[in-house]
Amino acid sequence: MQTVSFQIVRTSNGDSWVEAHNKISPVKNTVVTVSAYFNDLQRQATKDTGQIAALNVLRVVSKPTADAFAYDLQKTNDKIIAVYDLGGGTFDIFIQF
Numbered sequence: 001m002q003t004v005s006f007q008i009v010r011t012s013n014g015d016s017w018v019e020a021h022n023k024i025s026p027v028k029n030t031v032v033t034v035s036a037y038f039n040d041l042q043r044q045a046t047k048d049t050g051q052i053a054a055l056n057v058l059r060v061v062s063k064p065t066a067d068a069f070a071y072d073l074q075k076t077n078d079k080i081i082a083v084y085d086l087g088g089g090t091f092d093i094f095i096q097f
Contacts, residue, residue, distance in 0.1 A: 006019060
């Protein structure tokens, strides 16, 4: 896996595209992160909004889950990872084995 810096750029028709390695490409597939306290209706509304914007929303993931995945991508050791999310007035924890 390779980590790439990228920039979101606006095209002449107003669409958002991704620029990486001096190449510009449209965004087609996406994974959206949301607050851990989002309920099913809010998650579905987020997915529907992405589809209205012509995006294929592959998954809607809570922020603590996304943080744990991002942390785990950098590691190769077998460890238990606990990610705490104290924002938004809630206390959420994600444990990954």
